[in-house]
Amino acid sequence: MATLVTSDRSTQATLADVPDPELDGLVAAEEERRGRQVNLLAGENVASPRVRALLGSAFADKYAEGYPERRHHTGCGPADSVESLAVARAKALFGAEHANVQPYSGSVAVLATAAALLRPGDAVLAMSLAHGGHLTHGSSANFSGKWFSVSPYGVRESDGLIDLDQVRDQARAVRPKVIVAGAISYPRAIDWEGFRAVADEVGAYFVADAAQTLGLSAAGVVPSPVPYADVVCGVTHKVLGGPRGGLILCTRELAERVDRAVFPFIQGGPMVNQLAAKAYALGRAATPAFAAYAGRTVANARSLAVALDARGLRPLTGGTDTHLVTVDARALGLTGREVEQRCESAGLLLGHCAVPYEDAPPARGSGLRMGTLSVTTLGMGEPETVEIASLIHAAATSPADRSATEGVRALAMRFPGLSTKPQCGS
Helix, strand or coil: CCCCCCCCHHHHHHHHHCCCHHHHHHHHHHHHHHHHCEECCCCCCCCCHHHHHHHCCHHHHCCCCEECCEECCCCCHHHHHHHHHHHHHHHHHHCCCEEECCCCCHHHHHHHHHHHHCCCCCEEEEECHHHCCCHHHCCCCCHHHHHCEEEEECECCCCCCECHHHHHHHHHHHCCCEEEECCCCCCCCCCHHHHHHHHHHHCCEEEEECCCCHHHHHCCCCCCCCCCCCEEEEECCHHHCCCCCEEEEECHHHHHHHHHHHHHHHCCCCCHHHHHHHHHHHHHCCCHHHHHHHHHHHHHHHHHHHHHHCCCCEECCCCCCCCEEEEECHHHCCCHHHHHHHHHHHCEECEEECCCCCCCCHHHCCEEEEECHHHHHCCCCHHHHHHHHHHHHHHHHCCCCCHHHHHHHHHHHHCCCCCCCCCCCC
């Protein structure tokens, strides 16, 4: 008979401390990268030391399939309290009748919402990807485009704004089961009430995908979709500055359907460490300090848009109401991707996007998409956004000149990142 070999207690005690120089080096490389670059990626923010500490807390390896008081596993008392706290804070912050904080990401939140409201083949009306919509709003590479009949609406060519008359006409023609409002590269406040009226007219559910702006709504900087939408999908990173993860807000009538769509239909047990970090971010978002931060973020975005416009990078909608800034790079004779790459070489991180009505494939679109979340979190203000606009222009137009790289490095050193050794008490 085989003999069971066991390790001695000293070996067991040190298992967690096995050195991994290769991985340590990669972490150090990421820390070094952040220290010399300026992050304008619209979907990223800087997580606080406490958020990172909670992600690495005792909840990191806890299984908690199900919902509070209805778990598959035992030993879930504290986990139940964490999730209940996150739910209570989400409902209070957004004025929602029901909240589900378990989705692993914003895309999972959208998928779960689709599972709750739709069946394969159902008609959906959502924003065109070429006009700023998200992958989950009808891309042929995504579940949304493969499983549902998605009709896209867009923006007006004259001003780049959503054309609600077009939305209404399409809704009358398509009679969708769900109308989705929300985008990833539309910098303006969305008329949630107007979308609600269209949905009511055609008897559709109204889903707001507010992943980009829900945190601004919490601060009262832009209108909230919660009073108007049947379901609101959002995330706890981006504006909220919490862990990468999703959440769903909905009416009381849809609560059970949404919960069952998240678990057990879409995903297994929630990541309890993520729930704890979400609870912290949601609690922090209810403070006056967060409201002031959200206001500064939008002010910085508006300042950046004006400064870029002065340098030939035209804002696609004439400006912004949010943390997002989208501009047209055609005046520079470059595609968005070319500008993106030149800026990254200089240490500026931003993204490329399509320009509505441009006669070019998305990969060669002339748009640039950026945001002011990370730079505002690090303490930058409107003077720095003007400086950033100059650095973007210099990096794009004079890639061989080292002045942009040196300017970015100097700016990054003036506003260093948050501590990379977080403590729960910080």
